Amino acid sequence: MSSTRGGSRQRRNSLTSARKPANSPASSTASVSVAALDGQVSPVSSFGKSRTDLFSFESGHVAETDSDGCKENVTVTVRFRPLSPREIRQGEEIAWYADGETIVRSENNPSVAYAYDKVFGPTTTTRHVYDVAAQHVVSGAMEGVNGTIFAYGVTSSGKTHTMHGDQRSPGIIPLAVKDAFSIIQETPNREFLLRVSYLEIYNEVVNDLLNPAGQNLRIREDLQGTFVEGIKEEVVLSPAHALSLIAAGEEHRHVGSTNFNLLSSRSHTIFTLTIESSPCGDSCEGEAVTFSQLNLIDLAGSESSRAETTGVRRKEGSYINKSLLTLGTVISKLTEGKATHVPFRDSKLTRLLQSSLSGQGRVSLICTVTPSSSNAEETHNTLKFAHRAKRIEIQASQNKIIDEKSLIKKYQNEIKRLKDELDHLKRGIVSGTPLKDSRGDDIVLLKQKLEDGNVKLQSRLEQEEEAKAALLARIQRLTKLILVSTKATQPTRIPQRPGPRRRHSFGEEELAYLPYKRRDMIIESESSEFTVPIEGCETGEDSSKEEKRNRKPGLLNWFKLRKRDSGATTLTSSDGDKSSVSKSFTAPSTPQAESINFPIDVRISNSVVGESITADLLDVRPDTELPSGHLSSEETPATSVKTMDQVDLMREQLKILSGEVALQTSVLKRLTEEASNSPRKEQIQVEIRKISNEIKAKRQQMSSLERQMVESISDTHSKADKLDLSPSYSQLVEQLNEKLFELEVKTADNRIIQDQLQQKTKECEGLQEMLSLLKEQLAQALEKEASYQNPIQEEMQLDKEKSPTKAGSVDFLQEANLASEVEELKQKIVELTKVKSQLETRNQKLSEESTYAKGLASAAGVELKALSEEVTKLMHQNEKLTAELASLKSTPQRRLSNGPTKGSRRDHSNHHHVRRHEPMNSRKDHSINHEREMLLENTIAEKEMREMELQKKVEESKQREAFLENELANMWVHVAKLKKNQGVDEHDLETKL
Ligand SMILES: Nc1ncnc2c1ncn2[C@@H]1O[C@H](COP(=O)(O)OP(=O)(O)OP(=O)(O)O)[C@@H](O)[C@H]1O
Numbered sequence: 005m006s007s008t009r010g011g012s013r014q015r016r017n018s019l020t021s022a023r024k025p026a027n028s029p030a031s032s033t034a035s036v037s038v039a040a041l042d043g044q045v046s047p048v049s050s051f052g053k054s055r056t057d058l059f060s061f062e063s064g065h066v067a068e069t070d071s072d073g074c075k076e077n078v079t080v081t082v083r084f085r086p087l088s089p090r091e092i093r094q095g096e097e098i099a100w101y102a103d104g105e106t107i108v109r110s111e112n113n114p115s116v117a118y119a120y121d122k123v124f125g126p127t128t129t130t131r132h133v134y135d136v137a138a139q140h141v142v143s144g145a146m147e148g149v150n151g152t153i154f155a156y157g158v159t160s161s162g163k164t165h166t167m168h169g170d171q172r173s174p175g176i177i178p179l180a181v182k183d184a185f186s187i188i189q190e191t192p193n194r195e196f197l198l199r200v201s202y203l204e205i206y207n208e209v210v211n212d213l214l215n216p217a218g219q220n221l222r223i224r225e226d227l228q229g230t231f232v233e234g235i236k237e238e239v240v241l242s243p244a245h246a247l248s249l250i251a252a253g254e255e256h257r258h259v260g261s262t263n264f265n266l267l268s269s270r271s272h273t274i275f276t277l278t279i280e281s282s283p284c285g286d287s288c289e290g291e292a293v294t295f296s297q298l299n300l301i302d303l304a305g306s307e308s309s310r311a312e313t314t315g316v317r318r319k320e321g322s323y324i325n326k327s328l329l330t331l332g333t334v335i336s337k338l339t340e341g342k343a344t345h346v347p348f349r350d351s352k353l354t355r356l357l358q359s360s361l362s363g364q365g366r367v368s369l370i371c372t373v374t375p376s377s378s379n380a381e382e383t384h385n386t387l388k389f390a391h392r393a394k395r396i397e398i399q400a401s402q403n404k405i406i407d408e409k410s411l412i413k414k415y416q417n418e419i420k421r422l423k424d425e426l427d428h429l430k431r432g433i434v435s436g437t438p439l440k441d442s443r444g445d446d447i448v449l450l451k452q453k454l455e456d457g458n459v460k461l462q463s464r465l466e467q468e469e470e471a472k473a474a475l476l477a478r479i480q481r482l483t484k485l486i487l488v489s490t491k492a493t494q495p496t497r498i499p500q501r502p503g504p505r506r507r508h509s510f511g512e513e514e515l516a517y518l519p520y521k522r523r524d525m526i527i528e529s530e531s532s533e534f535t536v537p538i539e540g541c542e543t544g545e546d547s548s549k550e551e552k553r554n555r556k557p558g559l560l561n562w563f564k565l566r567k568r569d570s571g572a573t574t575l576t577s578s579d580g581d582k583s584s585v586s587k588s589f590t591a592p593s594t595p596q597a598e599s600i601n602f603p604i605d606v607r608i609s610n611s612v613v614g615e616s617i618t619a620d621l622l623d624v625r626p627d628t629e630l631p632s633g634h635l636s637s638e639e640t641p642a643t644s645v646k647t648m649d650q651v652d653l654m655r656e657q658l659k660i661l662s663g664e665v666a667l668q669t670s671v672l673k674r675l676t677e678e679a680s681n682s683p684r685k686e687q688i689q690v691e692i693r694k695i696s697n698e699i700k701a702k703r704q705q706m707s708s709l710e711r712q713m714v715e716s717i718s719d720t721h722s723k724a725d726k727l728d729l730s731p732s733y734s735q736l737v738e739q740l741n742e743k744l745f746e747l748e749v750k751t752a753d754n755r756i757i758q759d760q761l762q763q764k765t766k767e768c769e770g771l772q773e774m775l776s777l778l779k780e781q782l783a784q785a786l787e788k789e790a791s792y793q794n795p796i797q798e799e800m801q802l803d804k805e806k807s808p809t810k811a812g813s814v815d816f817l818q819e820a821n822l823a824s825e826v827e828e829l830k831q832k833i834v835e836l837t838k839v840k841s842q843l844e845t846r847n848q849k850l851s852e853e854s855t856y857a858k859g860l861a862s863a864a865g866v867e868l869k870a871l872s873e874e875v876t877k878l879m880h881q882n883e884k885l886t887a888e889l890a891s892l893k894s895t896p897q898r899r900l901s902n903g904p905t906k907g908s909r910r911d912h913s914n915h916h917h918v919r920r921h922e923p924m925n926s927r928k929d930h931s932i933n934h935e936r937e938m939l940l941e942n943t944i945a946e947k948e949m950r951e952m953e954l955q956k957k958v959e960e961s962k963q964r965e966a967f968l969e970n971e972l973a974n975m976w977v978h979v980a981k982l983k984k985n986q987g988v989d990e991h992d993l994e995t996k997l
Pocket residue numbers: 084085086088126157158159160161162163164165166265267268269270303304305306372522523524525
């Protein structure tokens with residue numbers, strides 16, 4: 005084993021140093037394992053050599069490195085966090101420190117030191133950590149090499165700070181997402197398809213964070229490795245889109261407070277970005293697709309026995325410790341070099357990491373540590389773990405997959421097939437059907453045949469137009485999912501990378517889900533106490549001007565305007581800017597899965613995209629051929645389908661806007677709270693005003709969207725009227741949308757109320773503490789009084805016996821003293837009564853708020869019931885329509901069979917005339933009926949689709965309701981507890997008084 009390692013060392017070093025870009029700060033180990041021993045520092049030999057550039061999409065290049073058997077090690081870095089304000093207050097000392105760029109040394113015993121690829125001091129910014137420890141893994145993943153980045157460390161050492169970060173200093177996950185999209189932009193010769201999933205392992209149970217219904221999921225294995233069965237994967241179209249999904253996922257993550265960290269992660273999370281890419285253009289057909297996964301992992305922190313946890317927290321802690329212990333054992337076994345059994349299966353975490361740790365992907369382990377003396381032992385354990393992990397060898401190689409397994413290929417083939425179909429249709433329309441039997445000598449017969457042919461052709465044309473419109477819509481839907489650079493495609497297939505490092509900037513709300521400032525600062529409100537500069541300052545300065553110009557606020561950032569110039573549907577605007585569209589699309593859970601959920605929800609229309617929808621980095625394929633006139637030809641029979649598409653889009657927009665409003669409302673709430681006790685009051689007020697204005701604008705946008713929806717729906721409605729279709733359908737859809745929207749707003753309200761409730765509970769706890777303090781004081785005062793009174797009374801008795809006059813004056817003095825003490829006591833009682841009444845008012849408020857929340861939940865329940873009734877109604881209508889259609893279908897047949905009999909019984913003098921014109925009339929009738937049938941069929945199909953959608957939504961609402969009820973129940977338990985505590989306190993107080 006060691007000789008192999010040694011053998012590969014020389015080869016690798018020469019290879020990497022030959023290719024190392026002069027200014028590349030990125031790193032991968034590409035080195036031998038670090039043989040750092042306690043007391044014997046052995047610096048990492050070749051840190052800083054980038055292997056990123058070893059991979060390019062040029063075929064042969066990777067094969068060359070692969071066949072070379074080139075191995076690299078896991079990149080291991082250590083990040084120190086600064087001492088927290090609490091640690092400083094407690095007078096803790098530095099136990100471990102960064103000695104230079106690669107060594108961690110013990111303060112108490114300087115001979116104990118460890119070397120790593122890189123050691124980051126407490127003032128290092130997360131961006132720098134990203135550049136060094138993560139960027140090469142991300143770029144590798146974009147080139148088809150699996151990648152895993154994870155943060156490991158004891159609780160409160162800075163894992164979440166490193167992986168997620170805060171708004172001023174975004175963590176590795178947001179930076180990696182942004183970087184992935186930048187790489188797509190800089191790779192004009194390839195097409196990409198990105199999907200994300202987000203899961204947590206909580207108490208050894210795998211939960212889907214993107215789908216609250218996906219609980220306790222199973223881990224399965226196939227040839228490509230382990231995967232989670234049934235996990236939801238969403239195709240993402242922009243960084244903001246991906247980040248909004250993380251934000252949604254974070255809502256469901258288990259976080260709790262421990263005595264080390266008020267916001268401690270109680271579960272391990274894995275955010276996976278699945279990347280498929282293939283060369284652009286038809287000439288590259290048949291080339292394999294690269295497929296890779298980038299896992300970004302935020303582990304829960306190991307807990308020391310010092311943690312005074314109880315109940316739930318203890319159970320969580322034991323699961324966390326057990327899985328981390330298994331991780332340690334797995335890493336030890338992997339580095340032993342013997343073919344021993346590696347216990348991957350002993351924990352869910354190691355099972356999921358199995359492919360990463362033993363496979364061919366790049367791994368970067370960022371160990372977070374605290375320098376504080378109170379954690380010296382835990383830090384030492386982390387350092388030893390990191391040191392062991394450093395010896396794991398990996399053999400990074402590009403993954404290529406065969407066509408059928410690739411979703412991007414599937415989409416590309418589907419697009420190609422649809423395009424062929426479209427061409428075929430177009431050719432059919434142009435050539436038409438020749439009138440073969442036009443040889444007749446009778447000129448009248450010939451004319452009649454010509455007329456017949458015309459009618460036939462007309463109806464066929466219309467049918468084909470419809471089919472074309474449907475095909476086009478489908479091509480567009482698929483095309484929108486594939487991401488390509490907006491840069492002109494380079495003739496060369498070698499990716500062009502810019503010299504200097506890319507810098508990421510984030511839209512204002514892209515990081516809205518992250519805390520505004522560092523967690524400890526929020527918790528302790530002691531920002532001034534910190535001894536290190538806040539790293540958040542990095543964002544503004546680093547961004548280039550260009551990026552600033554392009555920076556767009558809002559989650560809608562990922563929506564882009566599709567221009568429709570004078571009816572022509574084109575993806576490139578007149579000024580050369582390309583536009584893009586977006587949607588949320590649930591892809592199959594594994595690349596192999598066959599079913600794809602069509603139709604997709606969102607399509608784009610100029611009329612409904614508001615001001616906030618702006619251009620983003622990426623674009624839809626510019627090479628899509630979309631013949632002009634199709635989507636704007638309002639007169640085609642497909643208009644109603646398109647109108648429904650627009651309504652769909654508007655509804656999606658409405659949903660996104662309402663989500664944004666809810667998000668901004670909670671930001672507003674947070675800011676308002678902050679404003680009351682922050683020295684930056686004015687700055688926060690400005691922000692509050694800005695956000696309020698934005699909310700107002702969004703609400704206006706929402707009401708205009710609602711109006712447009714109503715108009716569009718009433719348009720469809722009138723068309724349906726003409727066809728004798730049930731008019732109530734569109735109204736129902738409209739009502740349903742309104743109700744769904746209301747439900748969403750109410751859910752957001754509920755969330756805010758819950759926050760307030762928590763806040764109030766905290767206040768209540770504070771007041772209770774104060775109350776018990778006062779009670780103690782009162783008890784002490786009463787005791788004191790009793791102890792005063794006994795000796796005085798005895799003395800008085802004695803004095804009275806000795807001298808009755810003196811006794812009288814002493815009596816008077818004692819009485820005065822007593823009176824003043826009684827006065828004091830009375831005052832205290834008044835104070836206590838005040839506090840008691842304050843507590844009662846708060847309690848009253850709390851129960852009112854709980855009642856309101858309960859009301860909301862029951863309103864949601866009622867609405868849900870109404871929705872289900874509406875769905876049932878719709879189903880009935882559908883059945884009616886189907887019956888109508890069946891009767892319509894049978895009518896022309898009857899007519900056809902009755903026609904000639906009737907004609908023969910009629911006036912004989914008109915015989916010729918009838919014979920000449922009747923077939924034509926019946927044909928016209930037939931074609932009209934056919935047309936009508938088609939429309940009816942379309943409408944029914946559409947309705948069925950809607951029905952399915954509605955049912956899905958009802959299901960979702962039910963789940964949400966259940967969730968709300970659960971929350972409410974929790975709240976009630978909480979309130980009951982509070983009341984009970986308060987009751988006991990009051991009782992105590994009363995008995996004492
Ligand atoms: N590099 C850093 N610079 C400044 N503050 C930091 C840094 N790392 C962590 N912190 C602060 O330390 C505290 C604990 O960090 P964090 O919550 O990220 O720890 P953790 O390891 O994820 O804890 P747990 O395992 O309990 O979830 C937070 O208040 C965070 O803001």
